[in-house]
Amino acid sequence: MKLAYNHNKGFFSLHFVLFLLLVTAVVNGYALVFYAQQQKDLFRKTCFNDLPRIQTQLVRFEKQLFSLNPLSSILRQRLHTLKIQRVAAIASKNWPLAAKLTFDIQKTVHSQVRLDHVQKKIISTATQFLKTNMSLLVKNLSTSNNFQYLIWSYFVSAKNKYYLENNVQLAIQSDSIGGLAPNYELKSDYRRIQSLNLNLQHEYLNNKKFQTLLNTHQKHHFSCTVSFSRKGDEWHLAINQDKF
Amino acid sequence: MLSNNRGQVFIESILILPVCLLGFIYIIYVLLFFTVEIAIDDALESRLICEIQSKASCQHQLARHLQYLPITEINLQFNQIGSKGTVTFDGRVLHFFQIKKARSLNYETRI
Numbered sequence: 001m002k003l004a005y006n007h008n009k010g011f012f013s014l015h016f017v018l019f020l021l022l023v024t025a026v027v028n029g030y031a032l033v034f035y036a037q038q039q040k041d042l043f044r045k046t047c048f049n050d051l052p053r054i055q056t057q058l059v060r061f062e063k064q065l066f067s068l069n070p071l072s073s074i075l076r077q078r079l080h081t082l083k084i085q086r087v088a089a090i091a092s093k094n095w096p097l098a099a100k101l102t103f104d105i106q107k108t109v110h111s112q113v114r115l116d117h118v119q120k121k122i123i124s125t126a127t128q129f130l131k132t133n134m135s136l137l138v139k140n141l142s143t144s145n146n147f148q149y150l151i152w153s154y155f156v157s158a159k160n161k162y163y164l165e166n167n168v169q170l171a172i173q174s175d176s177i178g179g180l181a182p183n184y185e186l187k188s189d190y191r192r193i194q195s196l197n198l199n200l201q202h203e204y205l206n207n208k209k210f211q212t213l214l215n216t217h218q219k220h221h222f223s224c225t226v227s228f229s230r231k232g233d234e235w236h237l238a239i240n241q242d243k244f
Numbered sequence: 245m246l247s248n249n250r251g252q253v254f255i256e257s258i259l260i261l262p263v264c265l266l267g268f269i270y271i272i273y274v275l276l277f278f279t280v281e282i283a284i285d286d287a288l289e290s291r292l293i294c295e296i297q298s299k300a301s302c303q304h305q306l307a308r309h310l311q312y313l314p315i316t317e318i319n320l321q322f323n324q325i326g327s328k329g330t331v332t333f334d335g336r337v338l339h340f341f342q343i344k345k346a347r348s349l350n351y352e353t354r355i
Contacts, residue, residue: 011253026275033282040286048293048351059355228355237353239297 021213028206028214031155035204036218038148039160043200046141047224047241051196054133055226058194059235061126062172062186068119069183075115076177079108115181126170134196138164158204165197186230191238195227273338280313280337284345288331291322292349295329306331314338327352 086101141162149158171190174182187193205217225240287309294302303322310318319334328350336342 030275030279033279037282037286044289044293048296056355063355235355237355239353241293241297 024210025214028155028210031152032204032206032216032218035148035152035156035158036202036220038152039145039200039202039204040222042141042144042148043198043222043224044241046137046198047226048239050137050140051198051224051226052237052239054130054137055194055196055228055237057129057133058126058170059228061122061129062170063235065119065122065172065184068115072112072115072119072181072183075108075112075181076179079105079112082108109180112181119181119184123170123172130168130170134164134166134168138162153207155207155210156204157207158202160203161201163197163199163201168196169193191227191229195225198224273340276314277337277341280315281343283313284310284315284333284335284343285347288333288345288347289349291331292329292347295322295324296349296351296353315343 082101082105086098086105089095089098089101141164145160145162149156149160171187171193172184173187175185177183200220200222202220202222203218205211206214220243223242225238227238229236229238287306290309291302291306294305299305306320315335315337316339317334317336319332321332323330323332328348330346330348333343333345
């Protein structure tokens with residue numbers, strides 16, 4: 001005791017080193033917390049903003065397609081009636097009427113061709129929208145993830161894997177009658193076929209040089225599914241997010 | 245009291261030590277408070293997001309999140325008007341800091 005307090009040289013330096021170690025441990029701890037929170041926020045943002053935006057637009061395309069069903073039914077019914085009338089006109093040898101009905105049939109078929117073209121255009125636009133936006137989403141996730149990691153890379157070492165399912169399709173089919181310009185309807189398991197699934201395997205630990213001071217290793221698995229449900233005219237988003 | 249400077253540091257350390265210790269403990273308390281506040285924010289946000297997903301166990305989920313934190317005198321309220329949900333939290337952290345928070349989320353799932 002007497003030897004130690006003969007002079008006060010090095011008093012501050014010694015205590016400052018201990019203080020610095022404490023501050024480093026605290027800063028490391030908070031860096032891990034903030035990094036984990038940022039990753040979680042990025043996942044939540046994708047799950048509750050980006051995926052629902054895509055799903056909402058897909059549903060709007062489907063609504064647009066289904067709104068053409070009444071016209072498709074009218075044209076079908078009209079064609080059927082005209083064909084019956086033409087057969088009757090030919091049977092009764094009413095050639096002017098038969099010629100007029102033939103012309104009307106051609107006009108109706110032409111309308112069906114145009115309607116079919118519009119329907120297929122909506123379907124191809126929706127499919128293209130889905131592919132483009134899913135690719136863009138994957139790219140943005142990767143960029144954001146890398147950017148966040150760059151900020152905290154001095155303190156944190158991480159391995160993140162984002163899985164976005166690529167084989168999502170529009171859950172629509174033509175009705176049982178089929179043919180040109182058919183009615184379209186949802187498939188029976190539309191919830192599964194058109195669900196957008198995102199999974200994140202998030203593994204992080206603090207940087208090697210700080211591991212003697214503070215050693216931690218965390219692993220989380222986040223999962224998000226965005227689909228929709230339909231009850232009559234009411235369409236609702238169905239979002240399911242889980243953490244394992 | 246001192247005829248020379250010997251032992252000056254020792255005596256000053258003894259005098260300053262309680263103050264430094266209290267200051268140190270307070271700093272640790274404040275850091276813990278920030279950590280708990282981040283955790284509470286996250287739990288409240290999870291509660292609101294749970295409501296969007298129409299899950300049945302939202303109330304229990306929030307209680308489960310909060311039970312691991314050093315919070316006492318917890319008062320939680322959840323209100324929903326249409327598509328807007330509001331959760332209000334009132335509690336005492338580490339038997340010292342009082343926190344009052346309210347979080348709202350307006351989320352329409354109808355397309």
